[in-house]
Amino acid sequence: MIKKILIANRGEIAVRIIRACAELGITSVAVYTDADRHALHVKKADESYYIGPDSQAGYLSIHRMVNLARASGCDAIHPGYGFLSENAGFARQCEARGVIFIGPTAAVIERMGDKLAARAAMIAAGVPVVPGSEGNLSGLDEAVVLADEIGYPVMLKATTGGGGRGIRRCDTPDDLQRNYDRVLSEATKAFGSAEIFMEKAVVNPRHIEVQILADAHGNVVHLFERDCSIQRRHQKLLEIAPSPQLSDAQRELIGELAVRAAQAVGYTNAGTVEFLLDQDGSFYFMEMNTRLQVEHPVTEMITGIDLVQAQINVAAGLPLPYAQQDIARNGFAIEFRINAEDPQNDFLPSFGRITRYFAPGGPGVRTDGAIYTGYYIPPHYDSMLAKLVVWAPDWDGLLRRGRRALHDIGVYGVKTTIPYHLQILGTSAFIEGHFDTGFVEAHPELTDYSLKRSSREMAAAIAATLAAHRGL
CATH class of the missing domain: 3.40.50.20 (Rossmann fold)
Structure with a gap:
């Protein structure tokens, strides 16, 4: 042990x-x-x-x-x-x-970190992939010819990329000419490799990922899916489990595809298989993340399985204590990424000192974070302050509880994405469970909100200030 x-x-x-x-x-x-x-x-x-x-x-x-x-x-x-x-x-x-x-073995990390090797492995396993180049592009001339063959729009991607970096969409030949060298530069700076490839762009897909767990004894299970479609510049803003946009048949299919993908590469430990779901209902493998995901708490909330503890136990050589039929999903969960950013100023980072922090609470509410009152947010790292995770037995209850929790949490001294998340919860498309990766761009009005605090928030802030003053 x-x-x-x-x-x-x-x-x-x-x-x-x-x-x-x-x-x-x-x-x-x-x-x-x-x-x-x-x-x-x-x-x-x-x-x-x-x-x-x-x-x-x-x-x-x-x-x-x-x-x-x-x-x-x-x-x-x-x-x-x-x-x-x-x-x-x-x-x-x-x-x-x-x-x-x-985590997984070095060989698996290496193979799945190479986007082309991962594509080849998925094709061999019968997992559908987006049409694209068979190998790394030799230069701009080859890229132009291939784009004409598969049709615009296309995506230029760093072969060893990840995290939304080293990726550009090209809608026209001029875009391709302009972006080719940019992606090469981004790939070299971010990942130390100038290798890039091309895929057909799936326009405004839904981004669906499946959590898998595998042990060293040949057991592989999935823990259902997460919907990560609400994102900005390929960076996720919130995540939902399970997806309110899938039918039971689609949910069963994507789970089977994820398990097949993991088995095909001899995967062990926790991992995530990411798919694009296009407008006609077809799934395409996008990539595999060979690590724990930021959004893992929503899966924990609907399954009751502690993924970090599961990782540790698998690494210690223990077999998974459950089979696929033992894993059930219960209700819905959503994770709001509370970032130190100003949505009304193009989401620019807002680093500095947190003058006051109130954690939310109540039934079905969890906060994963590392902040406290007086903490200075350094400018050297990611802008995420905390993850507000909410569970409810049904979708409507999740929306109500999500609004309540977002009103409960208070982070003062810096700008945050809290009011932006409240705006998202108020849109009819989100309420109805119909959204894709183009959601943010399609709703520019989401940044049109007032930062004036409600009387309840003001009263809480005043009470906290008075209590702190009396304690001096």
Whole structure:
């Protein structure tokens, strides 16, 4: 059994892993840079270690992480998401040094991180893929010829890309000419590779992903799907489980396709198979994320399965304690990404000090975060402050509870996406459960809101201020 885990990450996901470790009786080890010296994950871990002044380099140093794990007596490393979580070299170094990597094998990470290799594996397994290039594009001339063959619009994608970077849609030959070098540059800077490929663009699809779990004993299950269609610039804003847009037949099909995809590559641990659902109801494999997803809590809420604990148990060599028929879905869950951004100013980051923070509560409400009153949000990292997760037994109840929870939460001192989420919940398309990846662009009016606080919010803020003053 795993006894001590180094968490090679920071912020919200580090806190989430620390909580899972506490419930399993496992010692948690946090790491931090100068920017995170006062971060919540450092305060909550059983042990914490400084990894240098550079806000990024410390979390991206493979050898530093593995050496620290060995020196501090850890028998495993959890990479979280982002940073080194999908770095095959990191997983391989853990394996070489006798440290358990809580995730899939290095070989699987490498294969699925290569978009073309992943496409080839899915084609061989009979999982439908979007029409596109058979290999990396040799240059702009080949791209122009292929785009004419498959028809515009097309997508240029970094072969080793992810997270919405290194991807451009081209609607015309002029767009292709203009974007080709841009994608090459983005791919090189973000992923260290100048390899790109092309796919037919599926216009305004629904983005549906399936959570899978697989152990080292050949057992693979899916935990149903999540709808991630509401996004901006390929970055998700909120996620829902299960999707209100799928029929039972579609839900069964996509679950089977995800399991088949995982089996085809010998996958182990937690992973996500992402699909595009086009307007005529066809599913196409998009990519596989070989790590825990930001939005995993909505799956936990509808299945009752702790995914982080499941990851740790699988990494320890234990078989999954359930078969597919044992996993049931219950109700609906939604995750609102509470970001330090100003939606009324093109979603520009809004870093700074949180002057007051009120966590929401009540039935069916969960908050995963790493913020507190007085915390200074550093400008070096992702702008996500917290994940507000809401569960209800039905869709209408979810909408009502979501509005209530968004009114409950209070983050002051910085701009946030809270009022924008409230706007989304008020649109008829969302209420009716009909939306796709073009939702944000189709609703520019969502940023037309007032920041004037309600009398209830003002009263709560005044009461908190008075209480704080009396305590001085």
